[in-house]
Amino acid sequence: MHLTNVEEKMLAGEEGYAVQKNMQILTALGDIFGADKMIPVSSVQVAGVSYYNLGDAGLEYLETLANKGAKVRVKTTLNPAGMDMENWRELGIDEEFARKQEQVIRAFVQMGITPSCTCTPYLVGNEPSRGDHIAWSESSAVTYANSVLGAMTNREGGPSALAAAITGLTPSYGMHIEANRKPQVHVKIDTRLAAVPDYGALGYAVGKKIGPKIPLFEGITHAQVEQLKSLCASIATYGGTALFHTQETYQEKEIPPETITITRADIEGALRALNDEAARVDFVALGCPHCTLDEIKTIADLLEGKKVTREFWICTARQTMKEAEEMGYAQRIRAAGAKFACDTCMAVAPLKGRFNVLATDSAKACYYGRGTNDFKTRIGSVEECVSAAVTGNWS
Amino acid sequence: MELVRGRKISGGTAEGLALVSHDPISFFGGVNPDSGVVTEKGHELEGTTVKDRVLIFPRGKGSTVGSYTLYRMKKNGVAPRAIINVECEPIVAVGAIISDIPALDRLEKNPLTIFQTGKKLKVDADRSLVEVSD
Numbered sequence: 016m017h018l019t020n021v022e023e024k025m026l027a028g029e030e031g032y033a034v035q036k037n038m039q040i041l042t043a044l045g046d047i048f049g050a051d052k053m054i055p056v057s058s059v060q061v062a063g064v065s066y067y068n069l070g071d072a073g074l075e076y077l078e079t080l081a082n083k084g085a086k087v088r089v090k091t092t093l094n095p096a097g098m099d100m101e102n103w104r105e106l107g108i109d110e111e112f113a114r115k116q117e118q119v120i121r122a123f124v125q126m127g128i129t130p131s132c133t134c135t136p137y138l139v140g141n142e143p144s145r146g147d148h149i150a151w152s153e154s155s156a157v158t159y160a161n162s163v164l165g166a167m168t169n170r171e172g173g174p175s176a177l178a179a180a181i182t183g184l185t186p187s188y189g190m191h192i193e194a195n196r197k198p199q200v201h202v203k204i205d206t207r208l209a210a211v212p213d214y215g216a217l218g219y220a221v222g223k224k225i226g227p228k229i230p231l232f233e234g235i236t237h238a239q240v241e242q243l244k245s246l247c248a249s250i251a252t253y254g255g256t257a258l259f260h261t262q263e264t265y266q267e268k269e270i271p272p273e274t275i276t277i278t279r280a281d282i283e284g285a286l287r288a289l290n291d292e293a294a295r296v297d298f299v300a301l302g303c304p305h306c307t308l309d310e311i312k313t314i315a316d317l318l319e320g321k322k323v324t325r326e327f328w329i330c331t332a333r334q335t336m337k338e339a340e341e342m343g344y345a346q347r348i349r350a351a352g353a354k355f356a357c358d359t360c361m362a363v364a365p366l367k368g369r370f371n372v373l374a375t376d377s378a379k380a381c382y383y384g385r386g387t388n389d390f391k392t393r394i395g396s397v398e399e400c401v402s403a404a405v406t407g408n409w410s
Numbered sequence: 411m412e413l414v415r416g417r418k419i420s421g422g423t424a425e426g427l428a429l430v431s432h433d434p435i436s437f438f439g440g441v442n443p444d445s446g447v448v449t450e451k452g453h454e455l456e457g458t459t460v461k462d463r464v465l466i467f468p469r470g471k472g473s474t475v476g477s478y479t480l481y482r483m484k485k486n487g488v489a490p491r492a493i494i495n496v497e498c499e500p501i502v503a504v505g506a507i508i509s510d511i512p513a514l515d516r517l518e519k520n521p522l523t524i525f526q527t528g529k530k531l532k533v534d535a536d537r538s539l540v541e542v543s544d
Contacts, residue, residue, distance in 0.1 A: 036508060043419055043503045068475050072443055072482025076508060152474075172474025174504045 016045045016186065017052050025182060033085030037178035044175055045186030054187045058090050058143045058166075059180040060136050061128065062152035063173025065097035065363035066116040073173075074115060077122040080181075085126050088183035092131040092141040093123055094153045094173075095305075095330075097365055100132065100358045106328070112365060128180070132358035133332035135244065135305040137164060140334075148191055150179030154257075155248035155304050155379065161258040163243050167191050170257045190257055198260050198271050200225045204234030206279040210396045214238070214246040215378030216285035220277055222254025223285075231260045231271060244304045248379035289381045291372075291391035298370035298390070299323075299404040300361035301397060302330030303377035308338050310397070315344040317401040318351035326370065327353040327404040330360040353404065362387065374403045412542040415518050419498045421536050422512035424491040428529045429463035431455045432522055436472030437479040437505065446488030464531045465490035466521050470502035480505030492533035494521045494540065514538060 018026065026042060028035040041053065063069055069077075097116050098108040108116075120130050131139050134153050137160065143149050145165030151157050152171040160166045169189045171179065179185045189195055202221055208214055221230055230250075238246075238261075250256055301314065306329055314329060329348060331339075336357045339345040345355065356364070361373065362383035373390040375381065376397050384390040393409045403409050433454045435441065440450035446461035460483075470476060480502070483489040493506055498515035506513035512535035517524075525531065525542070532541040 039420075039507045040504050043507055044500055046417070047419075047498060047500065047503060063475055063478070068438075068473070069478060070443070070475075070482070072485075073475060073478035075485060076478050076481045172477070172500055172504070174474060174477045174508065175500060178504075 016042060016050055018042070022053055022184070032083045033080050033181055037181045040175060040178040041182060041184060041186055045188065048186065048188040050186035050188040052187050053184040054148050054191060055183055056089055056150045056179050056185050057147050058141055058149040059087065059176055060092050060094065060141065060151040060153055060156055061123070061173060061176045061180060062094040064094045064119065064123070064132065066112060066119050067097040067363055067365045069119060074119050074122070077119060081122040081125040085181050087127045087180040089180060090141055091128045091180040092136040093128055094132070095134055095359045095363050096120060096132045097363055098359050099356050102355070102357070105354060106356055106364070107369065108365065126181070131332060133305050134360070135332060138305070138307060138335060139332045148185065150176050150185040152176040154251035155244065157257050158247035158251045158259070159244055161190060162247065162260070165264070196258055197229065197269065198231035198265065199228040199273065200230050201271050201274040202230040202232050203274065203276045204232060205276050206282060208235070208242070211241055211245045211376045212286065212378070212394050212396060213282055214242040215249040215394070216282045216289070217277060218246045218249025219253045219285040219289065219378050220281040222250045222252070222256070224275055225254060227255035229256055229258050229260070231265055233262050235261045236263060241307055241310055245377060248304050248377065252379045252382050286394060289378055289392060289394045291393065293372045293391045293393060294409055295407055296325060296372040296374040296393055296403045296409050298326050298372065299374045299400050300328040300330060300380060301376055301400055303360055303362060303375065303380035305360065306331040306335065308335055308342070311335070311339045311344050311348070312342070313397055314353070314401060315347040317398060318348055318353060321351050321405050323352040323404040325404045325407050328356040328361060329353060330356045333357040374400050374409060376400055414524065414540045414542070416494070416514035416538050416540060417516040418535050418538045419503050419513040419515055420506035420511060422510060423532070423534045423536065424464070424512050425530070425532045426462055426464045426491040428525045428527055428531050429455070429458070429460060429465050430522060430525055430527045431467040433467070434469050434471040435467050437470065437476035437501070438473040440472065441479060441483070443479050443482040444486055444488070446483055459488065460490045461488040463490050464492045464494065464533055466494045466525055468496045468522065469499050472501065474501055476501045477505035477508065480511065481509045484509035484511060492535070494533065496521060514540065
C-alpha cells in the first residue's frame with residue numbers, strides 16, 4: 016500500500032503511541048483487503064460500546080488508548096451502551112455493571128467522541144452527504160449511510176472504526192470504490208409492503224436468498240425513514256450486505272441479469288420464521304433501530320388512556336427523547352407506565368434471564384433476542400406491540 | 411532447520427511450541443480470556459489452553475469484540491506467543507496488533523499441514539519468516 020510522507024511518519028510513531036498503533040491497524044487491514052492507499056474520512060460511528068459485549072478486555076484497551084492521549088480527528092459518534100446512562104436503576108441494571116459502563120463512556124469522551132449512544136447517528140446530527148467517505152460500524156447504520164444517504168463506508172468493526180477516528184483515515188477498498196457498488200441482483204417486489212414489520216421481513220427474505228450481494232429493489236417507492244431503517248437493520252443482519260439500491264436512487268441504466276421476485280408468500284414466510292409459539296409476552300421493546308420522533312408520537316397516541324402491564328421499553332437516542340418531552344409525547348408515554356430506554360436497546364443491554372418472550376416490530380431485534388438473550392420472539396405492528404404491553408396477550 | 415516465508419500481519423519475534431487447530435477460532439465467546447482455554451463446544455481445541463503456544467489456525471471468526479479478547483489474554487499472561495493463520499481476517503489482525511503478538515499469514519506452504527502440534531517454532535514476523543527447529 017502506498018503511504019504519503021505524513022502517513023509514514025504517523026506509522027513510525029512521530030505522532031505518539033495511539034496514532035502509531037491505530038495506523039498499524041489500518042495498514043494491516045489495507046494489506047489484507049488489497050487497498051492501494053489511505054483516504055481521509057469525514058465522519059465515524061464507533062460500535063463496541065456496551066460493557067455487556069466489551070467486558071474488561073475492551074474497557075482496558077479503551078482506557079489505555081485514552082490515557083496515552085488518543086484524540087479523534089473527525090466527527091465521531093457512539094453506538095448504544097448497555098444501559099440508559101441516567102435512568103439505569105429503573106431499567107433494572109445492577110450497580111457494578113453501571114460503574115463499568117460509565118468507565119467505558121468516560122474513556123470515549125476523553126478521546127473527544129460525542130457520547131450519542133445511538134445506532135441512528137443520522138437522526139442526531141451525524142449525517143454525511145452523498146459521496147462522502149466515512150468509517151462507520153453498526154451494520155444497520157452502515158447500510159443506511161450507503162443506501163439512503165449515498166455516503167461510502169465499509170462495514171467496520173469497533174476497533175477499526177476507532178482507528179479511523181484517531182487517524183482521520185481509512186484504507187481505500189470495498190465500498191469506497193465506485194466500481195464495487197454496482198447492484199448484483201435485481202429484486203422485484205411483487206407485493207405491497209405495509210407497516211414496519213413488512214420491511215423487516217423483506218430484509219430477512221432477501222438476506223436469506225442473496226446473502227451479502229448488493230440488491231437493486233424494484234417496488235420500493237416513497238418509503239419513510241422508519242421503514243428504511245428497519246429494512247437496513249434486517250438485511251444487514253440476515254444477509255450481510257452493506258448496500259442496496261432502489262429504483263428511486265439508482266441512476267444508471269445497467270440492470271443486473273440475476274433476478275429474484277419477492278411475493279406476499281415470502282413476506283408471510285419471513286414473519287412466520289420470526290414468530291415463536293407464545294400466546295403471552297412479558298417484555299415489549301420498540302426502537303431497533305432507535306425510534307424516531309414520529310414513532311414515539313404514534314406510541315404515545317396508542318397508549319392514550321391505557322396502562323401497560325408488561326415491561327415496555329421505547330429505545331431511542333437521548334436527544335430524540337428530549338424532543339419527545341418538548342412535544343409532550345414522553346410524558347404521555349410515562350403516564351401509561353412505559354419506559355424510555357435511552358442510550359441503549361434490547362439487543363445490547365444485559366437482559367438474559369430477565370424475560371422469556373419479547374414482542375417487537377423489528378426483525379433485527381428478533382435475531383438478538385433469540386441469539387443473545389434466549390428469548391422467544393413475536394413480531395408485529397406497533398399497534399399489536401402496544402396492545403401486548405397492555406394485555407400481556409399476543410393475538 | 412527449515413525456513414518458511416509468509417506475510418507480516420503484526421510485527422515482533424517469538425518462540426514456542428506449535429498448537430494446530432483446523433477449526434477457525436472465535437476469541438469472543440470461544441476462548442476464556444482469564445485462562446486461555448478454548449471453550450467453544452465441539453471445537454477441535456475445546457479444553458486446551460493456547461497460552462504461550464505458537465497458535466496455528468485457518469482464520470478468526472465471530473464478533474469484532476474478539477480483538478479485545480486477545481488484548482485481555484495478553485494482559486492476563488495467557489495469550490499465544492505468536493499466531494499463524496492460513497488467511498488472516500480483521501478480528502485477529504487487529505487483536506494481534508493492539509496486543510503486540512507477532513502474526514503471519516499466507517505462508518508459502520499450508521501451515522495446517524506442514525506444522526504439527528508440539529513442534530518448536532520461531533516466528534520472526536518482522537522478517538516474515540517462520541523457523542522450524544530440527
